[in-house]
Amino acid sequence: MLMKRRIAAMVGKAATEAQRQGALPPGPVPEIEVERPQNPEHGDFAVSLPLKLARAARMSPMAIAQRLAPLLPTEESILEVNIAPPGFLNFSVRQQWLQAQVEEVIREGERFGNLSQELPQRVQVEFVSVNPTGPVHVGHARGAVLGSGLASILAAAGHQVTKEYYINDAGAQMSAFYRSLYARYLQALGREAAMPENGYMGDYLVELGKEVASEYGERLAGMPEVEAVSATGKLGLEKMLALIRADLSSIGVTFDVWFSETSLYQSGQYQETMELLKQTGYLAQREGAIWFASTLLGEDKDNVLVRSTGEPTYFASDIAYHRHKFLAQGYDRVINIWGADHQGHVSRLKAAVGALGVEPKRLTIIISQLVTLKQGTEAVRASKRKGNIVTLRELVEEVGADACRFFFLSRSPESQMEFDLELAKQQSADNPVYYVQYAHARIASILRLARERRLNWSGGDVTLLVDPAELDIIRKMLHLPELIETMAERLEPHHLPRYAMDLATAFHWFYQQCRVVSSEPSDHAITLARLKLVDASRIVLARCLSLMGMAAPEWM
């Protein structure tokens, strides 16, 4: 059990015991929160319960702290408790316990940091889901990295996670894509063909058109137009998806499921969903269209599900998709990551999910703010239709996958960011990611040297690790499981890069302070102990890097 939990339990018990003895007046005890003080002088953990109890108990916080402290079972020889004004209970772990944790880390190896949930959830994380009408660009990269990082963290926290990509392969945008590609294909064959209105003007479609032309020649052009458009489009869709998949996997973003919107119609799930909605009484027919009466559920307005043309809207298929997620697939929890431009869609989808009889709380939608592109001082709007986008591919080529991941992973989803490719290129050279990876490479180098000298540190005596720099690393390593817990609870992967930096700093400082591999015979024992610590540091650092989806290099 995490030390944090143990302390919370101890304090809770002490509080009820104090009330039983009459040392504290009876009354409800608030949930006990265990914090990590910033200032090391305040120990390793802090509890501010006395401050919170003071008013109700009509006692000074210090007095409460003084009555609670003796009731805490410190004889475990793990913890030391101090009372600090204005009423904190500060806990410090004992050195021996810290030292022993080095063995613990090594024992757990690459599983270190993993949590086991009493009630593991089946969680689906759906993210990116870029329309397959064009390549992935920088804006999407943010959600992609966020989603994959979040999925790793939830899995580490003990949940069963599925990463899913929703392919919007139906609807008006897709048909515009089909027609655009068909025009480009004809043009590639040297024929006159006008681009459709609202067509996709990007160069990538010109390329795609040429590709189709070189692979299929005149064959498609010879077909009746409707069939030709459809056949060309389907080829284009497959090619586009392959491209998207490849680009995403170049920054370590992969999916377990690629779910097709069209399949909702083919499998009858769409029809079933509409039937279900009809039964709930939330459907309304008016002006020739079918509406979802979301105003009945407190929404600002109703929304069209089926246009007067008979065509379903995106909203309709999205409801069917979410019925699929919850009712067919049976996920306990679904997390969608959307760009801020879809923010207006959040509450109505939740309302619709509720109408299907699913507790809306089971659906979490994380809105990540859009990335605004900048060229010098000028803001540029990224548009797939107009074709002025910085693609993910360009970004990865210029900046590198690891730097790219670290960059996006470091920022909280709600931060609005400006992205300047020139600046990103320039910054990639001194990107903090290398600081973390350098620590790992340095460790690998130390361990290489030790092996060359035939040193076996498995019997190293951890009680020799007493230098503040050594103890600092151990303390820092032990933060990881707690961090995974809070990141999983709050769905905030962005704490991880910073933690990795902190851990690397602790290691670099240790390296500066303590000679690890020493040739002095009298240093043999401490050398083995330190090698053990270095090995443990490697494990934790590598775990961070792997959770972030980045390489843990042995050399740089």
Place this chain on the structure above:
RNA sequence: GCGCUCGUAGCUCAAAUGGAUAGAGCGCAGCCCUGCGAAGGCUGAGGUCGCGGGUUCAAGUCCCGCCGAGCGCACCA
């Protein structure tokens, strides 16, 4: 106009749940390798946490107002 999100160091961003002295990277001024990787370590300068109220023992964090930015307010997705 209404709704959602954001405003922290010169720049890019943190601050875990409301906690004790607001941090890091880059940039800037210095210092440290004749033993394990200097892509490193150390020191320093740099802040009215957009502005004004409020709640609280305690507010960058919660509430209200104002200013500013992004996004949304379709029978688009």
